[in-house]
Amino acid sequence: MSATEVRASTGVVARGAKRATLAGRQARAGLLLALPSVALILVFFWGPVLYGLWLSLTDFDVYAIADPSAVRFIGLGNYLHAFSEPDFWNALRITLVYALVGAPVSVAVSLATALLVDAKTTRWKPFFRAVYFAPVVTTLVAVAIVWRYLYQPQYGLVNALLGKFGIPRIDWLGDPHWALPAILVLAVWKNFGYNLLIFVAGLQNVPRELHEAAELDGASGWQRFWNVTLPELAPVFLFVSVTTMINYFQLFAEPYVMTQGGPLKSTNSLVLLMYEQGFRWWRLGYAAALAFILFAVILGATAVQMRLQQREGRA
Numbered sequence: 001m002s003a004t005e006v007r008a009s010t011g012v013v014a015r016g017a018k019r020a021t022l023a024g025r026q027a028r029a030g031l032l033l034a035l036p037s038v039a040l041i042l043v044f045f046w047g048p049v050l051y052g053l054w055l056s057l058t059d060f061d062v063y064a065i066a067d068p069s070a071v072r073f074i075g076l077g078n079y080l081h082a083f084s085e086p087d088f089w090n091a092l093r094i095t096l097v098y099a100l101v102g103a104p105v106s107v108a109v110s111l112a113t114a115l116l117v118d119a120k121t122t123r124w125k126p127f128f129r130a131v132y133f134a135p136v137v138t139t140l141v142a143v144a145i146v147w148r149y150l151y152q153p154q155y156g157l158v159n160a161l162l163g164k165f166g167i168p169r170i171d172w173l174g175d176p177h178w179a180l181p182a183i184l185v186l187a188v189w190k191n192f193g194y195n196l197l198i199f200v201a202g203l204q205n206v207p208r209e210l211h212e213a214a215e216l217d218g219a220s221g222w223q224r225f226w227n228v229t230l231p232e233l234a235p236v237f238l239f240v241s242v243t244t245m246i247n248y249f250q251l252f253a254e255p256y257v258m259t260q261g262g263p264l265k266s267t268n269s270l271v272l273l274m275y276e277q278g279f280r281w282w283r284l285g286y287a288a289a290l291a292f293i294l295f296a297v298i299l300g301a302t303a304v305q306m307r308l309q310q311r312e313g314r315a
Helices: 002-055 062-064 077-083 086-118 125-137 140-151 155-163 176-204 208-216 221-230 234-249 253-258 268-279 284-314
Strands: none
Touching: 002 125, 077 284, 086 125, 086 176, 086 234, 086 268, 086 284, 125 176, 125 253, 140 155, 140 253, 155 268, 176 234, 176 253, 208 221, 221 234, 234 284, 253 268
């Protein structure tokens, strides 16, 4: 090997060593910059999660606050107790109704409204977006007071309108058969505006050329929606469906403010039951176990939904 080749190879090695040194410095700098965020996540997220898991394996209650040494490790006792409680199964059933009925209805309403807002013939789109999004940012307590008057059996606006069609008065929040649908209507109205904005953003990214080509091929409006719009919205639809379902699994404020879980526990969700056990009866260990059961239910439902969406995408 000539001297020139030796110098060239030495230069390549030196440059490689410099790049490796620079990459190592950048990696260390990145770790140092990320360290505060990682520390915050460990302290304020994983710390409470692990502590809650430990609580769920103990009989921690209000008396243990004064005397922590009285806490006993009971293993899966809280979980077994939950599975033997009728109140737990009732709350789980109601939570599934919230998630499996309320979430699809909310997504459908959001998508339908987004299509109307995004239509070419619709004027004043920013105004309509603001109007539809207003319930999301409105205080729930104020909204609940208004909806209580709407649902009032004697002089409420809902019964007044139904009376025009000869339908008898309904005690919306006092009848166990009607309280759950009434809460679902409120929840859908309160929350659909957020998904609407996401769908509108997704619709604006659908290439207009695809619609024009389908229209030239003689496709109807429904065919263009089914074969063009929905496939293009698949990632947005998956995100909205999963997040909406998770939100409805955790529904708490609406039944708590409107009915306190009644009448006859007909609107009592798992989160509301967890709140009652933890902060009304101070059975914190049992409440923590309910929280992890709910987490397992949400995780399973999310995995199933994502798997179904992936199968539909491959099909």
